[in-house]
Amino acid sequence: MKKSMMPASLLIVAVLLLAMAAGCVAPTPATVVETVVVEKEVVVEKEVQVEKEVVVTVEVEKEMEAAAPNPYRPDELFQAAEDLKAATADMPPPDGAKYVLLTNAVAPFWTAAQIGAARASAEINVPITFQAPTAAEKLAQQLSMLETFVNDDYTAITFSAIDRDAPHDIIQRAVDEGIHVLCTDSDATGSERAMYIGMSDYDAGRAAAEAALEIIGEGKVVGLVGYATAQNAQDRIAGVNDVFEGTDMELVEVLLDDIKPELALSNAQAAMQKYGDDLAGFITFYSYDGPAACQAVKQAGKEGVVKIVAFDAEPETQRCMEDGAVQAMIGQRVYFYGYLSGYVMDAMAKLGEEEVMAILDPYLDELGDEGKIRLNTGVDVIKADTFEQYKEYLDSIGIPSQ
Numbered sequence: 001m002k003k004s005m006m007p008a009s010l011l012i013v014a015v016l017l018l019a020m021a022a023g024c025v026a027p028t029p030a031t032v033v034e035t036v037v038v039e040k041e042v043v044v045e046k047e048v049q050v051e052k053e054v055v056v057t058v059e060v061e062k063e064m065e066a067a068a069p070n071p072y073r074p075d076e077l078f079q080a081a082e083d084l085k086a087a088t089a090d091m092p093p094p095d096g097a098k099y100v101l102l103t104n105a106v107a108p109f110w111t112a113a114q115i116g117a118a119r120a121s122a123e124i125n126v127p128i129t130f131q132a133p134t135a136a137e138k139l140a141q142q143l144s145m146l147e148t149f150v151n152d153d154y155t156a157i158t159f160s161a162i163d164r165d166a167p168h169d170i171i172q173r174a175v176d177e178g179i180h181v182l183c184t185d186s187d188a189t190g191s192e193r194a195m196y197i198g199m200s201d202y203d204a205g206r207a208a209a210e211a212a213l214e215i216i217g218e219g220k221v222v223g224l225v226g227y228a229t230a231q232n233a234q235d236r237i238a239g240v241n242d243v244f245e246g247t248d249m250e251l252v253e254v255l256l257d258d259i260k261p262e263l264a265l266s267n268a269q270a271a272m273q274k275y276g277d278d279l280a281g282f283i284t285f286y287s288y289d290g291p292a293a294c295q296a297v298k299q300a301g302k303e304g305v306v307k308i309v310a311f312d313a314e315p316e317t318q319r320c321m322e323d324g325a326v327q328a329m330i331g332q333r334v335y336f337y338g339y340l341s342g343y344v345m346d347a348m349a350k351l352g353e354e355e356v357m358a359i360l361d362p363y364l365d366e367l368g369d370e371g372k373i374r375l376n377t378g379v380d381v382i383k384a385d386t387f388e389q390y391k392e393y394l395d396s397i398g399i400p401s402q
Helices: 076-087 108-123 140-149 168-176 201-215 231-244 261-278 289-299 315-323 335-351 353-359 384-396
Strands: 007-012 039-042 046-051 055-062 101-102 129-130 156-159 179-182 195-198 219-227 247-256 279-284 307-311 328-332 364-367 372-376 379-383
Touching: 039 247, 046 140, 046 219, 055 353, 076 289, 101 108, 101 140, 101 335, 108 129, 108 261, 108 335, 140 156, 140 168, 156 335, 168 179, 195 335, 201 231, 201 247, 201 261, 201 279, 201 307, 201 328, 201 372, 201 379, 219 261, 219 289, 231 247, 261 279, 261 289, 289 307, 307 315, 307 353, 315 384, 353 372, 379 384
Parallel strands: 046 129, 101 129, 101 156, 156 179, 179 195, 195 372, 219 247, 219 279, 279 307, 307 328
Antiparallel strands: 007 055, 039 055, 046 055, 328 379, 364 372
């Protein structure tokens, strides 16, 4: 795997989010060590459309500097973007190019991806629309939104599939019309999408189970998750169960909440009552599930007794770790769901999918027998003794921590 010192950019984002979305504060400049020589190129302000009704103003100041070593900094992912940037450096954006990143819900989880997409948009000089379903029936709305993007002749679409099978026909129609389709966060397995950008959810599930074995050791664990039909949920749960097999730990139940934080909380409370002293811990599979389990454990006065391994490291989950209610976080590199999606969509529009696959070949792997391509963004395991290093990394790329 190639290593390189990558640009660390100062991204100042003034974001007006939808009412339900997480607030996003402007990041402070990263501290530069005195011995580091810094060359700066200031790029003028650009307006980046991230919702149909929302405009984000982004000011990018590129700093070429030697970044302080940090175990959480994925140099290879920055290098992948640099490789695409170099390959398309002298190519103007395609006429009328427009790209979209469609999430599975409005949630704080997506703040980092929104920042990454805004940064990529400013660098490639093409608008990236950032949207999310807000209706009670999110799957139906997401499918309708995908249909609209195809009808409106978007150049490229990236989305997080709520259901792995439901969007197949829409994806096929988009591909037939020359639209580049990517998935991120949750894949539309078996479809004709060009690439999946995200971690191996199965490996992430295994990492969560291994953390639970180390931290909890034995006993009954309850899982909290949004959708049973989502590929990411299925793979994470499978990874946990495979690691637990033959051990003294058991995932006794997985409770569904339809991406509703209030239902996640009531599920966690119900599990506390149902299993009582037999409940050793929670593994929370979606970003808002960690804070829900944390609240339930705190209400019962069982911090550190009922332990929590939480997917994602959004600010509220980080606060729970500081309070001692969460013992481990499984961190997705969500920033790259936006940043790399922007670069891959743009490169495919300029060069075509085959050439982009060739450029990114060192970073790609195949998924099973289908030969479907994944740009594996990897996974971070954050515990109390590495928490400060993780926050330093987030600060260095302009992602607000707790």
